[in-house]
Amino acid sequence: MKSAVETLNPTRVRLTVEVPFEELKDSLDAAYKKINQQVTVKGFRKGKVPARVIDQRFGRGAVLEEAVNDALPKFYTDAVNEAELSPLGQPEVDITELKDGETLNFTAEVDIRPSIEIPDYSGIEVEVDAVEVTDEDVEKSVEQLRERFASTSPVERAAEDGDVVTIDLEAKVDGEVLEDGIANGVSYTIGSGELLDGIDDAVKGLEAGGEATFTSELKGGSAAGKEAEVTVRVTQVAKRELPELDDEFAQLASEFDTLEELRADSRKRLENMKQYDQATQAQERVLEKLLELVEVPVPEKLLEDEINTRKHNLEHHQLGQMGLTLDKYLEIQGKTAEEFETETREAAIKGIKTQFVLDELVKQEKHNVNQEELTEHLMRRAASSGMSPDQFAQAVVEQGQVPLLVGEVARGKALAAVVEKATVKDTNGEIVDLEDEDEAEDETAEAPAEAEAEAEAPAEEKTED
Structure with missing residues (x-):
């Protein structure tokens, strides 16, 4: 088999493949066998009709068509592997020449992952909100707890x-x-x-x-x-x-003996939440800066599919569960149909670019995913889906989506590595060290990277949960 690659644009190629007829032998044998099981010819036992009789009765063309349909996927895959391409979606195949006993020639046009060059990103600087918990914040939190015990x-x-x-x-x-x-x-x-x-x-x-x-x-x-x-x-x-705000309330509503201990715990919890928000904000803003540095061509067909998938998920899943139509949703949001289309397109482009860039970083930096990381990610995804970890894991395995989850974790690690090299300052001008946290906050710093990488990934590549 011979193959050649023609680049049509940065995200699409045409493969031209020439296959010697002898390489169709296995597929021809399989075609005769399949037809043999489907037809009945007087004077021959079922499955024992000679090839020449099949040719005479049903035509050689029918056999060739069956053989070619069987063989094309393998020849296409071999050509893709030989050219070291990363195809996206299904190819458009055109059989240009089929001569019985001589040759099979075909072309296959397909979108591919674009070649991406990642520049030095160590100079990225972003600003995030400062972690500040006021006395008012603490009192509001305690008051909300008090409301629960009314x-x-x-x-x-x-x-x-x-x-x-x-x-x-x-x-x-x-x-x-x-x-x-x-x-x-x-x-x-x-x-x-x-x-x-x-x-x-x-x-x-x-x-x-x-x-x-x-x-x-x-x-x-x-x-x-x-x-x-x-x-x-x-x-x-x-x-x-409402119960009185005193030590007795603290003992009723928490594991603490005094109201002051309860307030101190509320302050710590609020700080942890704001640190989580700060880490998430850092991830989002570093990602935006990274995408600005990288030129990423987007395959038009992939973009079209992504836009349609996002619309479908919104209309038939999210809005459907709330009993809303798209028109009603847009009315509530105060958006026009044109604004919705523009926002959906921009979000789809960002999602595709994010996956391409982070996948390239995963490859360059050789980010591997171990079993513990995959399990932790699976647990988080299960919790967000409302399924038990066992149920979610079973669904992932049955749908063959384990590689997709591995990809999500790897992209999360790649983004976290970019953030680690970036300069992150808060609104007070202080350097934010996302690594300088206790055990609970370490989990906070890690989770947003995976969440961001997952949220921005193209919808059709996500686990359906």
């Missing part, structure tokens, strides 16, 4: 802000009660904003047994996005009572 007690008075009311709801659209528009015994905290727009004004001032009607746009269900006439009936009004 108790309620029924009262015989009109409902007020902050009260917990038990309500029955009935929604009508165009005068008809919706099948899924009735809900009884719903517990709602006035002012929480967790139910329908307008419900707070409707229930405030009502006592148990009182009812009111208001109009609101439904957020979910069969009539999501439609205006509905909603009748709300209050069956109970209860006052929320």
Whole structure:
């Protein structure tokens, strides 16, 4: 077999392949055998029809077509390997010449990974938010914990802000009660904003047994996005009572004996969260700077597929679960269809470029992934998917996606190595050392690299979880 490569553009090539006819022998034998099992010829046992009879009865052309279809994938793969190409997607194959007993010639056009040169990136500098936890932040955190331990007690008075009311709801659209528009015994905290727009004004001032009607746009269900006439009936009004902020509360709500110890722990937790956010921010901004340094041509077909995949996932998975249409989503986001198209395209381009650049770094820097790193990454992915580690691991193996997870971890390591060489300063002008952290914060520094590399990877290459 002979093959030659013609570069059509930086991301697409045409392979021209010439195959001597004798190299089709195995595929021809397989074709005769397959046809033998499918046909019946009088005077011959099934599977024992001679090749010449098959040629006479069914035509040599049918045999050649079967043989070529069987052989093409192997010859194409051999040509790709010989040229040391990294194809993306399926090739467009055209048989240019097929002479029985002489030769098979074909061409195959396919997108390939572009050749990328990574320049010196050690001079990258980025600025991130400083890790600052104020007394107000601590008190807000403690207050949120206090809210979780609030108790309620029924009262015989009109409902007020902050009260917990038990309500029955009935929604009508165009005068008809919706099948899924009735809900009884719903517990709602006035002012929480967790139910329908307008419900707070409707229930405030009502006592148990009182009812009111208001109009609101439904957020979910069969009539999501439609205006509905909603009748709300209050069956109970209860006052929320917060526990006193003292040592007794600290003992109730935590493992600490004093309120000051609880506050100190809250401060430490907030610092850890802000350090995580800071590390994530550093990853994102270093990646942006890195992409600015590298010229990365993007295959048009791959980009088109990526855009379509992102749209499909948004419309049929994310929005579908929320009961929203794309038009309604854009209305809520305050975006036009044109703005959405532009943003999706830009995100797809960034995702493709990120994967190409980080994969090139993985190859150049020889970043390997060990079993422990893969297991840790799998555990994180399982947690984010809502599946147990065992379930997620089984799905990954069954779908043959272990190499994709390995790639995610490797790209995360590559990005972390770039960040390590970058100069990261906070808004106070202080150098941020992402390595200078305790054990808990080390995990914080590592996780964003993998998360960023995974988030930016093309959607079609991600594990479906």
